[in-house]
Amino acid sequence: MAQAAESHPHAAPSLLSKSHFTISTRQSALALAQTTLIATALSSCFPGTTFAPLPMETIADKDQKTALYAFNAKSLWTFELEDQLLSGKSDLIAHSLKDMPTQLPEGCILGAACMRDEKRDAVVMSLASVEKGWKTLRDLPDGSVVGTSSTRRIAQLKRLYPALKIADMRGNINTRLRKLDSDVDEDGTPKFAALILAATGLKRVGLGDRVSACLSWEDGGWLGAVGQGALGVEVREGDIDVERLCQLLMQSTHEGNKVWLEVLTERMLLRTLEGGCSVPIGVESNWVEDQLDVRAVCMSVDGQREVRTHQRKMINGKEEAEAFGLALAQEMVENGAGEILKEITLNRKIIADGGGA
Structure with missing residues (x-):
C-alpha cells in the first residue's frame, strides 16, 4: 500500500x-x-x-x-x-x-x-471456493456465479470467461464479502463462487488476504x-x-x-x-x-x-x-x-x- x-x-x-x-x-x-x-x-x-x-x-x-x-x-x-x-x-x-x-x-x-x-482488479473467492482450492477464474467450474456491478468487468467476463455466470453485487467491501460468503440459493448451495473488486481497496482496509488472484493484461488480457x-x-x-x-x-x-x-x-x-x-x-x-x-x-x-x-x-x-x-x-x-x-x-x-x- x-x-x-x-x-x-x-x-x-x-x-x-x-x-x-x-x-x-x-x-x-x-x-x-x-x-x-x-x-x-x-x-x-x-x-x-x-x-x-x-x-x-x-x-x-x-x-x-x-x-x-x-x-x-x-x-x-x-x-x-x-x-x-x-x-x-x-x-x-x-x-x-x-x-x-x-x-x-x-x-x-x-x-x-x-x-x-x-492498478489491478482482484478475484476474491468465497470461503467455500477457497476450501475447494479454487484461486483463479480459470479454476471455477462452468456455471459458477461471479459477483460484480461494473459494466467493464461484466463485458470482460463475458468475453474472456463465457462459461461463467454473472450476478449483480452491490455494497461496501464488507457487505460484498458477507454476501459472497453467506448468500445461498433455495437449495442451500452458495450463491456466489467469487467476486471481483479493486485490489487496492481491499489492501487499504486491511483485507488484502482475501485477494485470491489479480487480473491483468499479462494474465488473460484483462484491463482495469x-x-x-x-x-x-x-x-x-x-x-x-x-x-x-x-x-x-x-x-x-x-x-x-x-x-x-x-x-x-x-x-x-x-x-x-x-x-x-x-x-x-x-x-x-x-x-x-x-x-x-x-x-x-x-x-x-x-x-x-x-x-x-x-x-x-x-x-x-x-x-x-x-x-x-x-x-x-x-x-x-x-x-x-x-x-x-x-x-x-x-x-x-x-x-x-x-x-x-
Missing part, C-alpha cells in the same frame, strides 16, 4: 492563509481510510495545519440494491460532495480516482492524483478502470491555498509526478470517448523507463465486440499527457470504438450535459 511521506523538505505552513482544512469524503471504511492517507500526507507537508474529514453518505451509498449501470445520475459518487465543496463547507474532496468523472462541475478541478501502486488504484483530490478552481496543498502532496508521495501523468492520459482518453462508469472501457498504464506504455479497450456490453489500442510515448507534462490520451482515443474511434459507443445509451445524455471537465 502506498505510504504517506513522513516529512517533506519543502514543508512551508507559512504559505497558507489558514491552519484548518476540511476534506469531503464518502463515509465508507475505504473512503475514510483513503482520506486518512491524504490527510496524513498533507499534515507531513504542513506541520501545525489540521486536515479533518467531513464524511457523508452519497446517493449511491444509500441505494445498495440498484445495479450501478441502472443509475441515471451524473457523477454518481461525487455530486453531493461537490455541492459541499462549491458551497464552501469543505476545502477539498478525497476520491477513489476511478469513481471520479472526467467532466466536473464548473468551478471544480482535479488538483492532485497520487498513491497509486496497485481509468484511474484505478490512485487517489484524487478535487478542489475549487482558483483556491490558491489548496492548489499549494496539492502541489506538495504530489511531490511528497511516491512517484507522484508519474501518477499524475498516467491519470491525465487515461482521463483524457476516457473523456474523449465520452465513457462514464457505465461504459466498458478498460486501461492499463505502466512506465517503461521514461516512456508511458498504455493499453486500452472499448467493449460492447455483451463482450462480443472490442477495439483495443497499445501505444508508448515519452511524456513530460500535462499538455503532452492529455495529447497522448486524445491520440489513443482517436485511434480507437477510427478503429470502431465510436460505433460501439453509439449503441450504448446508458449515461449518453448525462455525459453530453456534463459541462466542463
